Amino acid sequence: MDRLEAGAAVEIARQKSGVSWPDLADLLCRSLVWTTSALLGQQPLTLEQAQLVGDKLGLDAEVVDALTLPPVRGARAVDTSEPVVYRLQEMVQVYGPALQRLIAEEFGDGIMSAIDFELEFERKQDPKGDRVVLTLNGKFLPYRVW
Amino acid sequence: MDRLEAGAAVEIARQKSGVSWPDLADLLCRSLVWTTSALLGQQPLTLEQAQLVGDKLGLDAEVVDALTLPPVRGARAVDTSEPVVYRLQEMVQVYGPALQRLIAEEFGDGIMSAIDFELEFERKQDPKGDRVVLTLNGKFLPYRVW
Amino acid sequence: MDRLEAGAAVEIARQKSGVSWPDLADLLCRSLVWTTSALLGQQPLTLEQAQLVGDKLGLDAEVVDALTLPPVRGARAVDTSEPVVYRLQEMVQVYGPALQRLIAEEFGDGIMSAIDFELEFERKQDPKGDRVVLTLNGKFLPYRVW
Amino acid sequence: MDRLEAGAAVEIARQKSGVSWPDLADLLCRSLVWTTSALLGQQPLTLEQAQLVGDKLGLDAEVVDALTLPPVRGARAVDTSEPVVYRLQEMVQVYGPALQRLIAEEFGDGIMSAIDFELEFERKQDPKGDRVVLTLNGKFLPYRVW
Amino acid sequence: MDRLEAGAAVEIARQKSGVSWPDLADLLCRSLVWTTSALLGQQPLTLEQAQLVGDKLGLDAEVVDALTLPPVRGARAVDTSEPVVYRLQEMVQVYGPALQRLIAEEFGDGIMSAIDFELEFERKQDPKGDRVVLTLNGKFLPYRVW
Amino acid sequence: MDRLEAGAAVEIARQKSGVSWPDLADLLCRSLVWTTSALLGQQPLTLEQAQLVGDKLGLDAEVVDALTLPPVRGARAVDTSEPVVYRLQEMVQVYGPALQRLIAEEFGDGIMSAIDFELEFERKQDPKGDRVVLTLNGKFLPYRVW
Amino acid sequence: MDRLEAGAAVEIARQKSGVSWPDLADLLCRSLVWTTSALLGQQPLTLEQAQLVGDKLGLDAEVVDALTLPPVRGARAVDTSEPVVYRLQEMVQVYGPALQRLIAEEFGDGIMSAIDFELEFERKQDPKGDRVVLTLNGKFLPYRVW
Amino acid sequence: MDRLEAGAAVEIARQKSGVSWPDLADLLCRSLVWTTSALLGQQPLTLEQAQLVGDKLGLDAEVVDALTLPPVRGARAVDTSEPVVYRLQEMVQVYGPALQRLIAEEFGDGIMSAIDFELEFERKQDPKGDRVVLTLNGKFLPYRVW
Amino acid sequence: MDRLEAGAAVEIARQKSGVSWPDLADLLCRSLVWTTSALLGQQPLTLEQAQLVGDKLGLDAEVVDALTLPPVRGARAVDTSEPVVYRLQEMVQVYGPALQRLIAEEFGDGIMSAIDFELEFERKQDPKGDRVVLTLNGKFLPYRVW
Amino acid sequence: MDRLEAGAAVEIARQKSGVSWPDLADLLCRSLVWTTSALLGQQPLTLEQAQLVGDKLGLDAEVVDALTLPPVRGARAVDTSEPVVYRLQEMVQVYGPALQRLIAEEFGDGIMSAIDFELEFERKQDPKGDRVVLTLNGKFLPYRVW
Structure with a gap:
């Protein structure tokens, strides 16, 4: 097993x-x-x-x-074509370029860590239909220059 | 152009x-x-x-x-192997299965929309190194049964 | 199992x-x-x-x-090269661009949902050979602007 | 050109x-x-x-x-990862197996043609949000046995 | 099984x-x-x-x-890299463009069916080495205009 | 050029x-x-x-x-997803295994050549709809044993 | 088995x-x-x-x-990323274009058969390190013109 | 250029x-x-x-x-589906496993170099049809153990 | 097993x-x-x-x-999308071009062997967080000219 | 440009x-x-x-x-099939599993950073043939538990 x-x-x-x-x-x-x-x-x-x-x-x-x-x-570990997961995949595709530029402008040359990283899952009540709220929180890591 | x-x-x-x-x-x-x-x-x-x-x-x-x-x-529109974008891709890979189950348990059979969707970008001060905080907010859409 | x-x-x-x-x-x-x-x-x-x-x-x-x-x-869940399924796949390939533009013109920026979605299967008699009629019915979802 | x-x-x-x-x-x-x-x-x-x-x-x-x-x-001719087109792609993935069996049961061994084929696009008013209705109409073609 | x-x-x-x-x-x-x-x-x-x-x-x-x-x-159902099958695959690659144009010129806009289709296998004696003769016989299907 | x-x-x-x-x-x-x-x-x-x-x-x-x-x-040289060419591709997929075995039984261990090869294109009149007839004629080449 | x-x-x-x-x-x-x-x-x-x-x-x-x-x-039958096999793969990649032209110049339009083909494996003593010598011997097959 | x-x-x-x-x-x-x-x-x-x-x-x-x-x-640098090159590719596929084992038995754990490597091209007269003879000569490199 | x-x-x-x-x-x-x-x-x-x-x-x-x-x-043998291994993969992607040029300039036309190769793994104490140090040591192999 | x-x-x-x-x-x-x-x-x-x-x-x-x-x-940015780069790729393939386990044993659950990362290139004299020495130095980043 x-x-x-x-x-x-x-x-x-x-x-x-x-x-x-x-x-x-x-x-x-x-x-x-x-x-x-x-x-x-x-x-x-x-x-x-x-x-x-x-x-x-x-x-x-x-x-x-x-x-x-x-x-x-x-x-x-995951089938990215599964419909729930695919919407996250599409979010990376559609918003990836913007996030890449915004991190560069705000923090400088580096990345948002996927290791020193937290992810919170919440349900938000909404009269037009409740919403899923995911909060991704990752440390900024600057590229080392040497 | x-x-x-x-x-x-x-x-x-x-x-x-x-x-x-x-x-x-x-x-x-x-x-x-x-x-x-x-x-x-x-x-x-x-x-x-x-x-x-x-x-x-x-x-x-x-x-x-x-x-x-x-x-x-x-x-x-995006090169998912670009290092900043790839960390988001890895987040989908590592946390996708958990999110898929949590949405199913909390909301029932359906998805988090990538269309009726907002994404907020914030910098969070942290003495150990500032953090990137992304808030993904998507409407829950139930699968139709007919 | x-x-x-x-x-x-x-x-x-x-x-x-x-x-x-x-x-x-x-x-x-x-x-x-x-x-x-x-x-x-x-x-x-x-x-x-x-x-x-x-x-x-x-x-x-x-x-x-x-x-x-x-x-x-x-x-x-499906082998898209199976001949029956492949014809649907080819329909997406040949008519996808037209449907994408028609939805944009008629409804505005958004998609036809595959979740709030119904699909009806019918046989239609025809002297030249009976026909398969599929009716796809999905809610229009506008892209959120925020 | x-x-x-x-x-x-x-x-x-x-x-x-x-x-x-x-x-x-x-x-x-x-x-x-x-x-x-x-x-x-x-x-x-x-x-x-x-x-x-x-x-x-x-x-x-x-x-x-x-x-x-x-x-x-x-x-x-088409980028199947474009969000509008992808929902059609997902429909093929999720409903393809069912359609394959239903055609076999109702019509026998064969396919729904993508050549002798019509596709109608309609907007259907709905108080909960208008809907896109696509009608796919293809001739059944039986596999030849010889 | x-x-x-x-x-x-x-x-x-x-x-x-x-x-x-x-x-x-x-x-x-x-x-x-x-x-x-x-x-x-x-x-x-x-x-x-x-x-x-x-x-x-x-x-x-x-x-x-x-x-x-x-x-x-x-x-x-088939490994197209198997040497016998690959030669057929290469035939599609090398002669596909010509067959596509010849069908268009002779029959008009449409395809040769792979469903209303027969395939005959024969051995043809030849003093320089016997030959495999395959006869592919498929109905022409015109694209529907509506 | x-x-x-x-x-x-x-x-x-x-x-x-x-x-x-x-x-x-x-x-x-x-x-x-x-x-x-x-x-x-x-x-x-x-x-x-x-x-x-x-x-x-x-x-x-x-x-x-x-x-x-x-x-x-x-x-x-060719886009095998083009509908006319794809039907040939599907023929290889569906009939490839049978042809592989029939060549082995009738001729022994070897292939049908795609080089010492002829391909004839004909239109065959048929009251139910004219047919495309392709005759593939390739030399049998036995595997060398040494 | x-x-x-x-x-x-x-x-x-x-x-x-x-x-x-x-x-x-x-x-x-x-x-x-x-x-x-x-x-x-x-x-x-x-x-x-x-x-x-x-x-x-x-x-x-x-x-x-x-x-x-x-x-x-x-x-x-083979994992081409296995290191021994990969070196042969790289040889095809690096020397394939040259061999394609040399066969065309010396023999005319055609191929070196992989069916009417022999392969000999030898160890060649060398003071700087013994060498693997592979001799590939395949019949030239001219493309048929008809 | x-x-x-x-x-x-x-x-x-x-x-x-x-x-x-x-x-x-x-x-x-x-x-x-x-x-x-x-x-x-x-x-x-x-x-x-x-x-x-x-x-x-x-x-x-x-x-x-x-x-x-x-x-x-x-x-x-090369299109491995080009027919001349593909026959070499198929040789790697069909004979790769045997060569991998023969090198291991004769030389021990290691590879045949594609860098310290020579390739000779020859035409060999043959009454049944001339032959292409390629001689691949690469230094054996043992895996280092440390 | x-x-x-x-x-x-x-x-x-x-x-x-x-x-x-x-x-x-x-x-x-x-x-x-x-x-x-x-x-x-x-x-x-x-x-x-x-x-x-x-x-x-x-x-x-x-x-x-x-x-x-x-x-x-x-x-x-390895899943290159596993997060630890992927960082090595990304290193190849980001620094591969530079290493390729530096080897060419310093050593001439050739490669760093992955066979006559040693790899050392060390932990290096660092007050800002300990570091992984990998030392890759491979013999330079010049391309043979003949 | x-x-x-x-x-x-x-x-x-x-x-x-x-x-x-x-x-x-x-x-x-x-x-x-x-x-x-x-x-x-x-x-x-x-x-x-x-x-x-x-x-x-x-x-x-x-x-x-x-x-x-x-x-x-x-x-x-890089063609990983280029021979110099490919040897690094093969190193990841052959030694990736070992490095993944050694990092886990020595440091705990986490990765070697490719961002807070240095890479040194050196030539090491060796009578049997000079060697390329690459020193990869990356900060260990522990997975966050929350």
């Missing part, structure tokens, strides 16, 4: 047991996005964290072990 | 004249991200908007005309 | 039992296209819906469970 | 002159979708048709000549 | 039993190319046809059942 | 002058398919052949010179 | 038993390259040849049977 | 002047393959070498200058 | 037993990078080396055997 | 004038690799820096201006 299969097992157990992602975030004392990402396989988990989740969801020992394998963060 | 070439011409004129992206946003009474995206070629501009920018930056009539061409929003 | 395998199991059971797709649509009180798409794996099903279909077709409990997994809507 | 460049010239002249796509369809006594598709370069035009359009829009002789070149219907 | 695996099973049984492809074509009262294509998985077979072949070759019931699954005609 | 541009110039001159592809084949005393293929750029032409065609069509000296450049037979 | 798996089984048995590739070539009375290529899966083997090798290496009957399956010569 | 365009200019001048590739190899006192490869753009030339060739072929100063630019050895 | 699966087994056993990569390098008397690379599957191991590691980590005989299979060095 | 064309102009002027890359590094008081990378187009230059280089090499004002355009760091 690899890390992504462990993530699938978590999801099935979670749906059957009625435990929500926020419940699991509380259990691990981590944010909602980090916790979900970790349990699906994109962040590392300690044996203690895996055990806590395993007890809560009634997971097999094999799944708990697999949750402690190294995270899977390459392209095979 | 196509729309992307007009965007390049804006950028060169802007750098030479010392007009900032926020100056241009003020001129058009639009947000910073929308304005930058529009002038680079990813949003439509009216002839009045193009003329305002043309006067401010001293653009040739040919550039002003080209700014009113339809927007270019396909994959050729 | 994943969602696509459950779809394959439905199809085999359906062929053996002589139950048609319209029979299944009637059973679920949904349209023909939505029902077929859902049972093949591209729309979500509740446990009740899955159970109804399972009873009708005599499916194993494992298949019924798998029918309640999240839908699979990414590129791996 | 190739056929796609002639299509771009038509579009610019059309916008400047305020002639709509329906006006051009009336001029050629053809449907709206066929006319738009033809003038953008995906259908053949006779010299008479090209001349009619040229007179209406005040096109150069070079553009009129180029409009009579063979149509361009391959993949380079 | 899927349709392609059934095709592989037919081929092994055929080689062991010494039954030739023409023998099987005679059994099914179909042409040589259609029969071979159908048994490898690219054309549909009725249960009666599958049973006839199963009796002749001593196939397991599982293989006979799998032969009645829908045909597999997408890109995964 | 490269070889493909010379081919485009031939085609335009041919359409304007009303000279057909068979006329040009007669002029060069070659078959219809070879002649068309050569003038579009996929076969070599001698200076004498290029001059004959140049005189007939009134081509510039530059075009005549370019017609004697080496042939262009790689993938860039 | 498919043909490539049979090749892997041969290699493991060969390494354990200490039988070299030249030993196997002697056993089959074939050249070293042909024998290695055949046992890895790229050339056909008769049952007698497979049996001879099976006896020598102590292969299971299943492996011997699989060695008689049709050869696998498509792109999946 | 870049290096590949200079190569094209050499070839045209060479054909018009009747100077053969062996003549040019003699002029530069280099082998036939190296000389052809260098003049087409894949090897570096000194100004003296470029001048010698320029005098012989009557090249413009601009071409002579461009011949001294750095060599172009990446993938864009 | 193939070579990459053996590498995965080593890693799991190593984590459970608390044996570090430097411990294993000491055991094999090889450098840290070579040892890690070899145990993950990219370098060959003798039976003695595999046995030493197997004893230390308590590996099954099957894993020890699999560790002696040929190394896997092609593209499938 | 874009940034990459300016880089090509620098290189030609540099070769003609006999100015070396180290000379230019001294002129800009920057390291050799950074300077070369910047002048080829992968790092930003101030107008002062561009002017200094322009004076030294006698560049046109247009080139000097173009040197101040934003850097080009995406995939189009």
